[in-house]
Amino acid sequence: MSSSLHGPKVLLCVNGGIAAYKAIEVLRLLQTAGCEVRVASTEDGLRFVGAATWEGLTHRDVASSLYGWAESAIPHIMLSEWADVVLVCPATANTMAKMAVGIADDLVSTTLLAVPRTTPVVVAPAMNVNMWQAVPTQANLKTLRERGISIVMPVEGRLACDAVGEGKLASVDQIARAVLDAADSRTSSKSMASLKVVVTAGPTHEAIDPVRYIANASSGKMGYAIAAEAARRGACVTLVSGPTALDSPEGVERVDVVSAAQMHEATLRAFDDADVAICAAAVADYTPAHPADHKLKKAHEHLDVIELVETADILAELGRRKSRDGRTRVVVGFAAETDDLVANAQAKLVRKGCDLVAANDVTREDSGFGSATNRVTLVSESGIRELPTLTKEEVAAYLLDEAERLLRRS
Ligand code: CTP
Numbered sequence: 001m002s003s004s005l006h007g008p009k010v011l012l013c014v015n016g017g018i019a020a021y022k023a024i025e026v027l028r029l030l031q032t033a034g035c036e037v038r039v040a041s042t043e044d045g046l047r048f049v050g051a052a053t054w055e056g057l058t059h060r061d062v063a064s065s066l067y068g069w070a071e072s073a074i075p076h077i078m079l080s081e082w083a084d085v086v087l088v089c090p091a092t093a094n095t096m097a098k099m100a101v102g103i104a105d106d107l108v109s110t111t112l113l114a115v116p117r118t119t120p121v122v123v124a125p126a127m128n129v130n131m132w133q134a135v136p137t138q139a140n141l142k143t144l145r146e147r148g149i150s151i152v153m154p155v156e157g158r159l160a161c162d163a164v165g166e167g168k169l170a171s172v173d174q175i176a177r178a179v180l181d182a183a184d185s186r187t188s189s190k191s192m193a194s195l196k197v198v199v200t201a202g203p204t205h206e207a208i209d210p211v212r213y214i215a216n217a218s219s220g221k222m223g224y225a226i227a228a229e230a231a232r233r234g235a236c237v238t239l240v241s242g243p244t245a246l247d248s249p250e251g252v253e254r255v256d257v258v259s260a261a262q263m264h265e266a267t268l269r270a271f272d273d274a275d276v277a278i279c280a281a282a283v284a285d286y287t288p289a290h291p292a293d294h295k296l297k298k299a300h301e302h303l304d305v306i307e308l309v310e311t312a313d314i315l316a317e318l319g320r321r322k323s324r325d326g327r328t329r330v331v332v333g334f335a336a337e338t339d340d341l342v343a344n345a346q347a348k349l350v351r352k353g354c355d356l357v358a359a360n361d362v363t364r365e366d367s368g369f370g371s372a373t374n375r376v377t378l379v380s381e382s383g384i385r386e387l388p389t390l391t392k393e394e395v396a397a398y399l400l401d402e403a404e405r406l407l408r409r410s
Helices: 020-032 043-048 051-058 075-082 093-101 107-114 129-133 135-146 172-187 221-232 260-271 314-321 341-351 392-409
Strands: 009-014 036-041 085-091 121-125 155-158 164-168 196-201 206-209 212-214 236-241 252-256 276-279 286-288 308-310 330-337 356-361 376-380 383-386
Touching: 009 020, 009 075, 009 107, 020 036, 020 043, 020 051, 020 085, 020 172, 036 043, 036 051, 036 075, 036 107, 075 107, 085 093, 085 107, 085 172, 093 107, 093 121, 093 135, 121 172, 129 135, 129 164, 196 221, 196 260, 206 286, 212 286, 221 236, 221 252, 221 276, 221 392, 236 260, 260 276, 260 314, 276 314, 276 392, 314 330, 330 341, 330 392, 341 356, 341 376, 356 392, 376 392
Parallel strands: 009 036, 009 085, 085 121, 196 236, 196 276, 236 252, 276 330, 330 356
Antiparallel strands: 155 164, 206 212, 286 308, 356 376, 376 383
16 A cells, blocks of 8 residues: 555445445454545445444444535535545445446435546445346446446355355455555556645744744644645655644655745745645744844843734745746645635635635634644635535645646646
8 A cells, every 4th residue: 555644535335235244344444454434324224234333433424315414515525525435335236226327316326426437436246146146237237347346246155145146245355455456556646746846834933032933823734734645646745844743744855944034935946846836834924023132131121012024925926926937837825714714715816826725714613723624615716615624634635636637727
């Protein structure tokens, strides 16, 4: 498996059949191998293994209906786009038939239809021998194979109905291996190979004197997740980082800076031969005009009033420089807002000359500074896309997908 900050994201679609209990073991194997797994189940599937089991194992709500899912109002789109690999286990004859002809009449079948063509799908069928050998099932199997879906073939054995024959779910090891292989083939397609990406991250510290500074609560997690994901996609990444407590992501060149002025200089230098720049840093907007070169003494020096001057806006500067030398560069910014999220983000898009703005409402608990999750709305000239609450790694993947799309289009 490729090494990355987070493992492959696997959507496990469980169908109604006795073999559903074996999907629990497959899920555990995938988690042990570093995968992040979410479960979608048909209603029948939940009769065999209940939601409590899946939720206990994944710490996420199991999705079983197109309506009323806590994590997203459009679960089939969110889940199908989230997954790096989709596993249908066990796959019933009914679900295979729906997949073959494109029927979307429940959460699982609708999600399967919405899976992007580039996402690998693995199907592990399990059913009665006659159902397996039935002409329609075999025809559907052929269709799915021709479509590039990987089938982990069922084996011969004693089936739940006491018949002996083909139809028994393949071994859990074999199924997990097929999923990991599919994930590997996907991640080895380095979609950003030969691209140079610059990312700013973290806060800046603006010195008042040698021991005092003005800072903010940025943890740097969002920018680091973007840098890690870009490196995983094969990009050559320069991470210009303010002071953070985070380890450098693998395969990333990190340039440590302290102040807004240093970040400005380092970012512009790296931007010259870059294809994509993503400004995730919480750069101080103001800095002390006259930082003292000695520790100020409160008894006889002024500490109650600190004269500030505005810092240079790095993102806006990149926006101005992005078409220099006839090159095409994509510039992405963040917009931390407390109100009028979309309108403010649209204004920032234009004002700073960005191609994309990821706007987040920093008053939400699941979003913004320090939080492990983020809820962003992507705003570009082509429209607005509201993402559900996601981990920062997931947001990074969406953001880079969009940046890659913008780069291809320009
Ligand atoms: N940014 C930057 N350099 C600065 C200030 C901000 O590169 N000196 C970038 C941030 O990294 C972020 C974007 O600008 O990508 C927006 O930052 P934000 O704080 O939301 O906006 P401001 O420009 O500060 O505008 P306002 O305070 O009016 O919301």
